[in-house]
Amino acid sequence: MLAPSIPGYDYGKVQRSPVTVDEFKRLQSVVGFTDDDRQALSDAGELFADEAEALVDGWRKIIGSQEPLSEWFFGPDRKPDDEYKAAVKPRFVQWVVDTFTRPFDQTWLDYQEEIALRHTPAKKNKTDGVQAPPLVPLRYVLAFAVPVIADMREHLVRKNLPVDEIERLHAAWTKAVILTLTLWSRPYTKQDLW
Numbered sequence: 616m617l618a619p620s621i622p623g624y625d626y627g628k629v630q631r632s633p634v635t636v637d638e639f640k641r642l643q644s645v646v647g648f649t650d651d652d653r654q655a656l657s658d659a660g661e662l663f664a665d666e667a668e669a670l671v672d673g674w675r676k677i678i679g680s681q682e683p684l685s686e687w688f689f690g691p692d693r694k695p696d697d698e699y700k701a702a703v704k705p706r707f708v709q710w711v712v713d714t715f716t717r718p719f720d721q722t723w724l725d726y727q728e729e730i731a732l733r734h735t736p737a738k739k740n741k742t743d744g745v746q747a748p749p750l751v752p753l754r755y756v757l758a759f760a761v762p763v764i765a766d767m768r769e770h771l772v773r774k775n776l777p778v779d780e781i782e783r784l785h786a787a788w789t790k791a792v793i794l795t796l797t798l799w800s801r802p803y804t805k806q807d808l809w
Contacts, residue, residue: 621705623742625729626713631721632728634801639724642797648790653719655787660715662774662784667711670770671704677762684759687751699745714791724798731799753803760796764789 663670678684679695688703690696710730717723732738734751767788771781801809 621709622702624706624709626709626726627722629725629729632724632798633806634724634728634798636721636724639719639794639798642794643719646790646793648719648787648794651783652787652790655783656715656791659771659784659788660712663711663715663770666770667708667715670711670766671708673766674759674763675700675704675707678759684755687748687755689747691746696745696747699743699747702743702745714788714795719794727795727798728801731802734799735802737802753800756799757796760792764792 678688685695688695688700690699713723713726729738733742734756736749739749739751740747764785768781768785771784774781776784
């Protein structure tokens with residue numbers, strides 16, 4: 616599966632995650648993520664194959680409407696950096712596609728670490744060469760899970776699927792987002808506390 620050429624999308628070309636596959640398997644067990652959930656994500660990916668950008672556009676509207684979220688895209692003049700926002704968008708869309716379609720293997724695990732670092736002073740702004748604030752505080756990364764999870768349910772309902780299918784697909788999406796955010800939290804903590 617080849618992803619489109621997206622500047623800064625370095626899937627498969629990043630450093631190894633300090634989180635081991637065994638640790639990740641334990642996390643999957645804790646959230647109850649199973650092979651059935653992996654299949655449900657794949658099924659949802661087929662449903663939304665042409666809608667990942669629309670999903671992201673909706674979430675970006677939420678980001679843009681709330682200064683506690685949008686200010687991390689401001690330039691030194693305290694105004695939105697539209698070029699930066701435009702550069703980030705295709706990678707955000709690709710994260711949705713990857714979540715639906717990629718195996719949760721070492722390569723995926725490594726890339727989640729890269730995404731996490733790009734929200735911290737370690738790598739924030741470096742990919743796009745911008746001068747936005749150097750950190751997206753973890754509290755906002757975690758809190759934004761609610762719109763991402765809730766909005767997916769609304770999109771599933773609009774597909775007029777049977778209720779049990781909506782529940783199956785939404786549960787898998789919820790688990791995947793929680794797993795992702797758990798991994799993204801790692802660089803924000805002292806290693807012995809994660």
